[in-house]
Amino acid sequence: MQREVTTNSLARCAGLEEANEDIPDTDRYRALILELYHLQSAPKEHQDSVFCEIAASYLPQLVNKYRISEGPVNIAMTFLNNVTNTPYFVRFSRLPEAQGLVDLQARRIIEAPDNGENFNYDELGAACQFLLTLIVYEGGRDFTDQDRQLLIHKANSWHDLFRGTGLHIEESCDLLVKYLEHDERTIMITKLIKRAQDSKLLQCGFPGCEQLQEKDGPIFKQCPRCKSTVYCNDDHQAQAWAGHKHLCFEPVF
Ligand SMILES: [Zn+2]
Ligand SMILES: [Zn+2]
Numbered sequence: 001m002q003r004e005v006t007t008n009s010l011a012r013c014a015g016l017e018e019a020n021e022d023i024p025d026t027d028r029y030r031a032l033i034l035e036l037y038h039l040q041s042a043p044k045e046h047q048d049s050v051f052c053e054i055a056a057s058y059l060p061q062l063v064n065k066y067r068i069s070e071g072p073v074n075i076a077m078t079f080l081n082n083v084t085n086t087p088y089f090v091r092f093s094r095l096p097e098a099q100g101l102v103d104l105q106a107r108r109i110i111e112a113p114d115n116g117e118n119f120n121y122d123e124l125g126a127a128c129q130f131l132l133t134l135i136v137y138e139g140g141r142d143f144t145d146q147d148r149q150l151l152i153h154k155a156n157s158w159h160d161l162f163r164g165t166g167l168h169i170e171e172s173c174d175l176l177v178k179y180l181e182h183d184e185r186t187i188m189i190t191k192l193i194k195r196a197q198d199s200k201l202l203q204c205g206f207p208g209c210e211q212l213q214e215k216d217g218p219i220f221k222q223c224p225r226c227k228s229t230v231y232c233n234d235d236h237q238a239q240a241w242a243g244h245k246h247l248c249f250e251p252v253f
Pocket of ligand 2: 223224225226227228229244247248249
């Protein structure tokens, strides 16, 4: 029978819920990857629910853990990379305690070995993907020319390692390089993604309703529990609840 992956089981893997055992990070990391692998075969609704609950419950802790971690890939990064799509992450990424992550991830990628030593393709792809997501959420970033060149060099080196394999890493590295080289189409795509993410906090949460909270318009009602979803009217809030309740968690931030 398929083992059910829950928020608690994932949090235990990551050491977010201490179980009084001293487990080396490498073992934790392996367990986490296995849990995430099992979670992928669960229904999409369950995955979304787990990632929303993790984001709501652990984002400040995860970001702190990320800051004191090392290397382009680590437990905290893997976790964060899986919850960037939730409205909780979008909201948290704007808070002061979430700033400076772009520079950290960029530095870790720059300092990682060109030959990808000790990391597999999934991990290197995730490292690049996470950096690009952070840049997009920040609304774009101009690196110093030197850092930009170093990042391009690294992403190209990693891309070359897996060229022609059709693996996801090819796409992640390629997108990052194109963004850094100011490729117009890629910049446009990142702007669209940014807008879609921002609208998660501004668009009425009733499926199918496209009303947006305008700057000078009537104030939308915020879900009092998650503070991460808004509604254009009470009716839409009430009707959306059956679906929303699986994604609605009280954030610790
Ligand atoms: Zn609505
Ligand atoms: Zn809610």
